[in-house]
Each structure stands twice: as C-alpha cells, then as structure tokens.
Amino acid sequence: MARRGLVVEPGGTAFLRALGLVALAALLASACSLDYGTPLSDDFGEDVPDTVVFGFSHTVVENGSPRFKLEADRGEAYQSLKLLKLTAVRFVEYKADGSGAVNADGKAESAVFHTDTESAELSGSVRFHSTGDAMTVESGYLSWDGEAKELASRAETVTTLRDDDGTWLSGSGFTADAKRRSFRFGNRADGRYVTPKDEP
Numbered sequence: 001m002a003r004r005g006l007v008v009e010p011g012g013t014a015f016l017r018a019l020g021l022v023a024l025a026a027l028l029a030s031a032c033s034l035d036y037g038t039p040l041s042d043d044f045g046e047d048v049p050d051t052v053v054f055g056f057s058h059t060v061v062e063n064g065s066p067r068f069k070l071e072a073d074r075g076e077a078y079q080s081l082k083l084l085k086l087t088a089v090r091f092v093e094y095k096a097d098g099s100g101a102v103n104a105d106g107k108a109e110s111a112v113f114h115t116d117t118e119s120a121e122l123s124g125s126v127r128f129h130s131t132g133d134a135m136t137v138e139s140g141y142l143s144w145d146g147e148a149k150e151l152a153s154r155a156e157t158v159t160t161l162r163d164d165d166g167t168w169l170s171g172s173g174f175t176a177d178a179k180r181r182s183f184r185f186g187n188r189a190d191g192r193y194v195t196p197k198d199e200p
Contacts, residue, residue, distance in 0.1 A: 049076035065098035082116040104130045118146030134164035139174065149178040155187060166194040
C-alpha cells in the first residue's frame, strides 16, 4: 500500500540533523578530553565511550532565533566506531520565521546515530509530530538511512501515522522514501480515513 504526497520527512530530518550537530559537539568534546596515556587508553575497548554527557541540551540558533533544540538524559560518543548513543531523547524544531512557534517535535527512548553516514536507529516509543503537516508518526523502532534517505521500521514493528483531522493508518513493515515523498507498509495495514470538510 503506497500513498504519495504525504510529508513524513520534515520532522524526522530535523531530528536527525540535530543528532548530527550533537555528534559534532561530542567529537569536539572528546578532542578536549584528558590524555590517559597510551597504556591505559589501549586497555579501553571499543565498547567504552570516549565521552559521556548527562542532562544534555543543545540549541541551534539561526539569525538570532532558535531553530532546533535537542535534549537527552545521557549521551555517549564512540569516536572509533563513529557512533553517538542517546537515552531519553527529545527534540523541537522551530519555524524558520523567528516567531518561536514549534514546527515539529519528537522523542525516543533511545537513539543510535552513525556519524559517518548520518544514519540513525530510534527505538522505544518513537514519536514525531509535525505541526505544519498536521501529522504524527509513532513506532517502536525506526531507522533512517542517511544515504538512501529512507525511513523504515522492522518487519514486525507496528507504525502508526495520524493526521490531526482524525485520519490514521497503522501497519507493520513501514518504509518511507523521502526522495519520492511516498510510504508503504510491507505486511499489513488498516486505518480510518476522515473526509475533509471542504470535500463533497
């Protein structure tokens, strides 16, 4: 089942763009970390983070106005693996007009961001809401392929799309192609369509 014209990409892209900025900040922070010397640093495996941050908050400001705000309870940067892991992630994208109005917001229990490909995996109560598109996306797991510009759930994970007008569609095996501005459910889908008031 495919539907064209739905804009599922903006909120997700804003969140991933903000994650990319956090990854850059974490890499800069790790560059300023303590020098443990060669023997001790060799004892640390790749599974030990280079940087750990608690109560993280990062705001991107453009032309004197906030554009993105990303918060996480915990962040871990793994420089050699080119990974950033975040726990209890929340983000807000503000409108570009400088009004401070929210354009999109979202959250996930955890996120893993691959700094080399700008790909990400979001899991545990993933939710995006785009005010401009009047659309909410909810899932237990979503992955973003930064190179293919594709958002996908696992085959068995249920993803729900909701319009603010009451229309909803839910199914498993969700895939959204940001380049084609389309999405589909690979396994099953059901939902409810609410006819807009201006349609006969």
